[in-house]
Amino acid sequence: MENSMRPPAVPLLNVDPYFNAWSSSDHLYDDHVHHWTYDEHRDSGIFGMVGMIRIDGEVWRFMGKVSDAEEEVNNLEQLQLTVKPLSTIYIFQGAGIKLQVDFTTPLLLNDLDALSRPASYVTFDVWADDGKEHDVQIYFDVTAEWCVHDKKQQVRWSRSTLEDNIADMCIGTVDQPILERTGDDTRIDWGYFHLLVPQASNAVSVIHASNIRKQWIQTNSLPNEDDRHMPRSVEENTPVMAVVLDFKSVDATKETKFLTLAYDDIDSIEYFHQRLPGYWKGNGQTTDQMLQLSITDYSKLKKACHEFNESMIQETTDVGGTKYRDITSLVYRQAVAAHKLVLDDKGELLFLSKENNSNGCIGTVDISYPSIPLFLLYNPELVKGMMRPIFRYSRSDDWPFEFAPHDVGVYPVANGNVYGENKLENQMPIEECGNMLIMMTAVCLAEGEATFAEENWDLLTQWAQYLEKNGLDPGNQLCTDDFAGHLAHNANLSIKAIIGIGSYGILCELLGKKEEKKKYIALAQQMATKWEEMAIDDDHYKLTFEQADTWSLKYNLVWDVIFPLNLFSKEVREREISYYLPKRNRFGTPLDSRETYTKADWLVWVATLADQKEDANALIEPLWLYLNETEDRVPFSDWFDTKSAKRLNFKNRSVVGGLFMLMLKETNWKTANA
Incomplete structure (x- = not known):
């Protein structure tokens, strides 16, 4: 299936009314990714998410805006956009490589555990289309804008290692005003936003300021350790969680790697004066267990999503x-x-x-x-x-x-x-x-x-x-x-x-x-x-x-x-x-x-x-x-x-x-x- 319709906005990471990201452009690289409230408050509604690819030493952009380094990065050609019920799939081409980026959220209505789990997947498939081999790395980051209502709010961050050597980076506000903000044009400012990197992905990751994008473009490296200058407001050297996935030598055989984005809101709803957590916590499941399952269940859920889509x-x-x-x-x-x-x-x-x-x-x-x-x-x-x-x-x-x-x-x-x-x-x-x-x-x-x-x-x-x-x-x-x-x-x-x-x-x-x-x-x-x-x-x-x-x-x-x-x-x-x-x-x-x-x-x-x-x-x-x-x-x-x-x-x-x-x-x- 290939859509002929140009969607007014494209669903990317869509889990609940807060964890809800879209692209409102013909091409994924034309503008920032943003929260659905974006057009009323363009600045505070941005959900910074940037994707770049290095092919044989040359950097190309395929998603989002790189800000001060924008003029230094050409974009790959977007060949195709397909929107399926549970998945949005982009295909890009350039420098002898094809790149497929798949955004899938397992909102399976007959699987309430998967439906309620606040996790969404970004999958990268890379292959050569010119009969040659190419050295390929993908850079991906998300900003602290995902976990604040207003950029003036201060955040702090941390990282841990889950079972199976899964890297877990997370960011949340300092104040954590759980369930205190109500209304329509709002973004969540409590709980913790996670970027999970599977052990098998051959990756390096870091929590730093968004200027590391320029560093990676120019030097092909990330800082050696996480930024220690916290807490700080999101508008001040915007914090990002970044990862580089090394595909090494890529030929005509498709190579696949994935990342998980998740949001633990701690408590989800106040229901007649009682605070209720998300359904996924109902059986005593911890946040770490939920995050772990989002990785270990990846293949099973991707298969289920594919079958439902078709x-x-x-x-x-x-x-x-x-x-x-x-x-x-x-x-x-x-x-x-x-x-x-x-x-x-x-x-x-x-x-x-x-x-x-x-x-x-x-x-x-x-x-x-x-x-x-x-x-x-x-x-x-x-x-x-x-x-x-x-x-x-x-x-x-x-x-x-x-x-x-x-x-x-x-x-x-x-x-x-x-x-x-x-x-x-x-x-x-x-x-x-x-x-x-x-x-x-x-x-x-x-x-x-x-x-x-x-x-x-x-x-x-x-x-x-x-x-x-x-x-x-x-x-x-x-x-x-x-x-x-x-x-x-x-x-x-x-x-x-x-x-x-x-x-x-x-x-x-x-x-x-x-x-x-x-x-x-x-x-x-x-x-x-x-x-x-x-x-x-x-x-x-x-x-x-x-x-x-x-x-x-x-x-x-x-x-x-x-x-x-x-x-x-x-x-x-x-x-x-x-x-x-x-x-x-x-x-x-x-x-x-x-x-x-x-x-x-x-x-x-x-x-x-x-x-x-x-x-x-x-x-x-x-x-x-x-x-x-x-x-x-x-x-x-x-x-x-x-x-x-x-x-x-x-x-x-x-x-x-x-x-x-x-x-x-x-x-x-x-x-x-x-």
Whole structure:
């Protein structure tokens, strides 16, 4: 597989909302590597990472910026960039050599130990392509910028030797303000950033100032010992952890070496006033053991990642073609790495999202809702991990409303809802109740049993009853598309309420509650019939019930097909798809008749409503064009203008997991009316 799409930003090292590095250039050497927050704070968002190669005594650059030595170093020619679900692979050429650089993070959703381990791999493959032998060394470094929020913060460093003679260099802040910094545009400033060098790599390493790059270029050597001038601020002679890998004589046979980058955050989440470490620490594993395993498991995990990459690439191609393959390959790591995996005090799984570049909330229900197609496909337990915090908070005395909350705090502190300052008028009552009921039904159908629903039946019933009373014709309120403001009589939100009630009926059936099942399925059917009468507007359905000559993407309708409930007549879907297709601009169909912007996740959801594959592709392919042509070089922004490809806001959000809805359609779900 070779991508033809130019990604707006390229995932490199993507583990969680903090350990999350990208390239926003056509070539890996065009600019610095950076954290996903980079465009708001360009200076403090840099994640310094530099790669150079010495071929027969001449130095070439293949990654990052070398600062004061920039003019002294030519770059290799970048031949190819391939983005796979778990791996990003660059190929370079020059001076008789080809160099492949592979960034792989084992975010394997069916292997929670690997998923939660805060480690990522950089693999170098070198071979000659001119029939000759060449003397080759690779220089690689990462800076202390990875472990501070602000460059004025002071850091200290150390090194140790793990079992099997693995060299471990690490850097962290002096103050170590664990879990003290909350918010959206933030970088971690506690814990320790590690660079691990396997014993077999034939390498030398050092912790020093970034001017050693120039020393290595000019003298082919590194300082003999680590810099002792610590602590110091990151802006003062920026500290780097550097390594030189000696490939010696290289011929046409591919030679391989790898490095591991890891980040031990000590504690990951504050959960209702209790500090929780990462999931990987749950069995008593120490940091040294985690680091050791990241090296010893390398071959096994690389093989597993390769197999997953090829399997997912084939499946997405079969379902949606090569453009859909490119899109889903790009978003996989973004969707997963916007979460943190931990265990609560009962030993139950929590999979907590950060609402990146929106408001920084943690565990947001209407961020989880669009993301779940990906996780339902590969591990539904993770969806339960998204929902558990909402159930816990909803039962507390701190939540005053009868409907479901929006969130449980601001990342990484999950101590209770913060959205809208807890004012009633700023909540999303229909949205979040519908979301939780639909998510629960999806999980139970995916797992084939309803124990999780039974454990939370009191709240599910309360929310279903709320939708029964308030859902058909919603009052003036926000929905997940809150950037569009409050809206009364929202037809798409009404669909969510109806599907939510039907979902509750499915849950009743799964739990053997036959009379309740009949009642709620019948109620949902009656409401759907009434909806069609209220929403019809000649050849399509309205944005709001009282506004003629309006329209909107009815993306919530997708669950009527997925489960399937079949509450709405087939004509609703057919009319809507026929209406959306001529409304397309170059980069997609707008969200509704008010503006020209759209949402990427909802585009794929409405495409999933199409009975004809060519109609689905026609709705999705403009999304590929947007990614390929947008001038906003940021991690996938899901909210953009369909005429200009301009990003409106948002980037690096987990909602892109929703782009797997087209694949989810192929899943066999239990029929509600069986």
